[in-house]
Amino acid sequence: MQLHFPSALSTQDFLDHYWQKKPLLMRHAIGNYPFDLSPEELAGLACEPDIESRMVLQHDRNNWELRHGPFDEAVFAALPETNWTLLVQDVDKYIPSIAELLQLFHFIPGWRFDDIMISYAVTGGSVGPHTDTYDVFLIQAQGRRRWQIGNKASSDALLADLPVRILEEFEPEQEWILEPGDILYLPPGVAHWGIGEDDSCMTWSVGLRAPSVAEMLGSHTQYLLDQVPETQHYHDPALTPQDSPSEIQKEAFEQVNAQLDAWLNDKDMRRRWFGCFSTEIKDHLFIEPPEQPITPAQLLENLRRCTVQRHPYSRYAWSRSNHEHLYLFVCGELFELAQECQAAVMQLCDESRTGQVFFHGCETNQALLDTATTLFNLGWLEWADD
Template sequence: MQLPGGLDAAVFLRDYWQKKPLVVRQAFPGLSSPVTPDELAGLACEQAVESRIVIENDNGRPWQLENGPFEPQRFESLPSTHWTLLVQGLDHWVPELSPLLDQFRFVPNWRLDDIMASYAPEGGSVGPHYDQYDVFLLQAQGRREWHFGGQCDDSSPRVQGTPLRILEAWQGEETQILEPGDMLYLPPGVGHHGIALDDCITLSIGFRAPSHDDILTGFSDFLCNQPGAGQLLKDPELEVQTNPGLISDASVAGIARIVEQALGKQDLLALWLGHYTTAPKSNDIVVPPDEPIDTKELHADLEHGQTLRWNEGSRFAYRPFGEQVALFVDGERYMLNGEAQAIAPILCASSEPDSTALARLAQDPALSGLLVTLINHGSLYFE
């Protein structure tokens, strides 16, 4: 696989991923923005769309944040410069944008998040800051001047009087101007500041990175719902203590064995990871179709060459489990046996799975039933 722009993906992961920034000139030659500023403003007025406005100086208050949805009149009252509109999950609302994520599947599906759009008039930005996740910044319209470089963390000085994490007195190590089609990769923790040189739209391809707290609490909650989790502590080797208030080494060791046995069950960990990483980001995205289909309609559509694709908010993953394969879709698990296992890698390889292969596999009644289930749940649809 190749990074957009031609760099070998293995070389990128080895030399740049979570190590250092990379500018890729004309990663997407001839790119024009798939949305206009007016369309972004319209999306920001929708209840289900996550949106924000950042104003650099709001009547003397630095870097103020407003959360959507917004009334249309709000955009008429904004200053002429030095503000930014952010629209999250743009790939969910603009279906033709979703295939862009397929260009970044040199990382696992579960690590990809979504596409955020940033519109700013001349001078607009969200301030110097750092992110805790990897991001590719793709210029879609206009020009943006990026200052970046230097590792930052929670101890880095910040501007006071703002709800945003704006770095104070920060100076980047490198400056680059990105034009449409150019792309900048930034690892977690690298300070950066992008300033619009004219009306510009930047697309941010973000990645998911669960915190250690999310992993530990999520997996422990999952373990608590497994068979046998309700059994009580047993200590048949209990001995008389000189002081009953002492928590003995033997007691600690007994509890440690319970924890170690639970955390050491890698199959259960993999099951939890499949459920956790494919759970949809929003319940407003993955919804059943207005008209469910049956297997007869499925076969007719496949025979006529219609293309199945993922719902823009859906997540697909799979993992072998002994003689079975677990297919995870939007937080649900489907266990596949025998020849049926072949459908899992096909469904998970791309947001537009191989229609020819799916049509062949759908001759199996069980697999045609699976596809119908996924369509009627809203995870797949025919283009």
């Protein structure tokens, strides 16, 4: 399976000239992929209580209705013939063949991806003109969808008193009709409007994570608070008698800055925080641990004849530390390993199933085996189906 860029455009050209800069239409970008999820199957997912889904209905240009799942089957029978769309999040977490589609985008760091959302629209169905704060690859899977894009719009210029974010003003500058296999890439902030052209329109949206700076600051601050010992307190610089005892002198500010900067400017701590932050999973994607825990010896023996895979809800990433170690980040947790584990860690994080490299790493490094055992007993690793 391969992503086909327009003629004469290389992967590096895309990253240099389009990624997070401007839209790109890719005709016939995907070949030999079945796109065999039906609208009925998508509706079935939307009826499941643990799956995030919603429905958007347009009654007129300024009148939009938002409904949240899970839905009852009777809801679909009562829908109008036109102007509605169904959206289901995280479909890649539930259907392995859909998750494989992410391999098309291996040139983008894997920890950046959020999910594959799938939408089904009847004729005229859409979610209205809007902007997103993240990059997205809009893959046309079935039917046809008309896409209009405009200039970068202010996210504040929205229609008032609506449950969905609809731009108050939208002036399309380009327009295309996408057929199955076509992809439209959109960077953050580009105004766009997709409208179903027929009653079989299904679009698979590959979205990336783009946390706000405020969200990152909040998370980083909490991480620091969890790390700083309660025994650390402010202490004075060298004091001399001062004319006004109520004055906070510059030496006190310098002392405070030094004490805070020792934590705020700790780059290795920030690396550990960001790895944990970027691999956190959504609250509703709860991973059930196995009923029977396994010991390191049992895991190693089973690895001789079986392979393991990451749980489909889980998120993995790794990095090199500043202390000649590796950091393995899994579902918001940190595991520190020796550099000699790098090949095994890369296979664990990059490949859908572990192989001999991972087995050899566990066989020769007790810390890696203990870590793998912990991951298995948390449910973040599981036996692969053969």
